[in-house]
Amino acid sequence: MWISVPALPASIDVLRSVTAVVAGHTPLGIDRVDDLRLAVSEGAGRLIRASEQRGSLRASFSTDGDGLHIRLALRDATVAQWPLGPDTDPLSWIVIETLTDGAEEALDGNDPCIGLHVSYTRS
Amino acid sequence: MTASGADTANSRRDRDLRVAEAFVDGTSPAELREIVVREYHPLVLYLARRYFGRGEALEDLVQVAQMGLLNAVDRFDPDRAVQFSTFAAATIVGELKRHLRDKCWSVRVPRRLQEIALLVNRALPELSQTLGRSPSFAEIATAIGETEADVIEAVDAAQAFTTTSLDAGIDDDAQAPSETLGEIDMRFDLATGWADVAPAIRELPERERRILYMRFFENKTQSEIAAEIGISQMHVSRILTQTLSTLRSTLEP
Numbered sequence: 253m254w255i256s257v258p259a260l261p262a263s264i265d266v267l268r269s270v271t272a273v274v275a276g277h278t279p280l281g282i283d284r285v286d287d288l289r290l291a292v293s294e295g296a297g298r299l300i301r302a303s304e305q306r307g308s309l310r311a312s313f314s315t316d317g318d319g320l321h322i323r324l325a326l327r328d329a330t331v332a333q334w335p336l337g338p339d340t341d342p343l344s345w346i347v348i349e350t351l352t353d354g355a356e357e358a359l360d361g362n363d364p365c366i367g368l369h370v371s372y373t374r375s
Numbered sequence: 376m377t378a379s380g381a382d383t384a385n386s387r388r389d390r391d392l393r394v395a396e397a398f399v400d401g402t403s404p405a406e407l408r409e410i411v412v413r414e415y416h417p418l419v420l421y422l423a424r425r426y427f428g429r430g431e432a433l434e435d436l437v438q439v440a441q442m443g444l445l446n447a448v449d450r451f452d453p454d455r456a457v458q459f460s461t462f463a464a465a466t467i468v469g470e471l472k473r474h475l476r477d478k479c480w481s482v483r484v485p486r487r488l489q490e491i492a493l494l495v496n497r498a499l500p501e502l503s504q505t506l507g508r509s510p511s512f513a514e515i516a517t518a519i520g521e522t523e524a525d526v527i528e529a530v531d532a533a534q535a536f537t538t539t540s541l542d543a544g545i546d547d548d549a550q551a552p553s554e555t556l557g558e559i560d561m562r563f564d565l566a567t568g569w570a571d572v573a574p575a576i577r578e579l580p581e582r583e584r585r586i587l588y589m590r591f592f593e594n595k596t597q598s599e600i601a602a603e604i605g606i607s608q609m610h611v612s613r614i615l616t617q618t619l620s621t622l623r624s625t626l627e628p
Contacts, residue, residue: 281511283596283597286615
C-alpha cells in the first residue's frame with residue numbers, strides 16, 4: 253500500500269499517523285512502532301529539506317516474514333544532491349539509523365528515496 | 376510515604392480535629408489554607424500517586440491534587456456532619472479525574488479513545504513484564520478487550536496528549552541513571568552528529584536530556600526508559616517526539 257502527500261512539513265504528521273496504523277497491524281511491539289514513527293518523520297523531513305521545489309512524498313509500505321519495509325520517495329521535485337550521506341544533516345541520519353534495523357538513501361528511478369526496514373525479531 | 380503507612384487512623388483523626396477547630400475559631404482564610412496544605416500534604420501525595428501512570432507526570436498530578444485541596448478548603452462547610460479529610464479526598468479525586476479526562480488532551484479526542492488510551496497506559500507495564508518485551512497492538516487489544524484498530528487509533532490520538540510539564544524533574548522514587556548531567560552533556564558535545572545541537576540540548580530540561588541520552592546513547596527501549604524514569608511509555612514517546620522537534624527547530628535557518 254502507499255500514500256502520497258504534498259512534500260511539505262505539515263504533511264509529516266499524516267505520514268506519522270499512517271505509519272502508526274500500518275505498523276500497528278504487524279507483530280511489531282508498541283515501542284518499535286513509536287520508533288518507526290520518529291524515523292519516518294526524520295526521513296520525510298530529510299527529503300523535504302533536500303527538495304528545491306515543491307513536489308510530493310510517496311510512502312510505500314510492504315511486509316514480509318522478516319519485517320516491515322517503508323520507502324519514502326520524493327516525486328516531481330528536483331534536488332541539488334542525492335544521496336546526502338550521513339555527514340549532511342547528521343542528526344536526522346543518526347535518529348533514523350538508531351531507530352530502524354536498516355536505512356538507505358537511494359534513487360527510485362529518478363526519484364530520491366529513503367528505504368527503512370524494521371525486523372519483527374528484534375524486541 | 377503512603378496514607379496507610381505513616382498516616383494512621385489516630386493521626387488522621389487528630390489532624391481532622393485540629394483543622395475542624397481552625398475552621399470555627401476565627402482563623403483567617405490565608406492561615407487556614409496554610410494549615411490545611413501543611414496537614415494534608417500526605418493525602419495530596421497519596422492521591423496523586425494513585426492516578427500516576429496514566430500519561431501525566433507525577434509533579435503535575437501533585438499540583439492538580441494541591442489545587443483540589445485548596446478548592447476543598449473554600450467549599451467546606453464545617454456545619455455539615457462530614458470530616459474535612461473525607462470532603463477533601465473526594466474533591467481532590469474529582470479534580471484529578473477531571474484533569475486526566477479533559478485538560479490533558481490538547482486536541483479534542485473522543486472520550487472513548489481517551490479511555491482506551493488510559494487502559495493501554497495502565498496495561499502496558501504488566502504486559503511488558505509478562506511477555507519480557509514490548510507487546511504488539513494485537514496483544515494489547517486482547518489484554519484490554521478492545522479491537523486492534525481502536526487501540527491503534529487511541530494510541531495515535533494520545534500523541535496529542537501534551538500537557539507534559541517540560542520543567543518537571545525526575546520522580547524522586549525512580550532509579551537515578553548512573554551518569555551525571557555533566558557526563559551526559561560531554562557525550563553529546565563529542566558525539567558525531569550531536570555536536571551541532573549540543574548547545575540546544577544543554578537548554579533542555581534535565582528529564583528530556585536524560586531520556587534523549589538513554590534512547591540514543593544507551594540504546595534503551597522506550598519501555599525501559601519509562602520504567603527507569605518512572606513515567607509511562609506513551610509519555611516517553613511524546614517527550615522524544617517533542618525533544619527531537621525542538622532540536623530540529625534550532626537547526627532550521
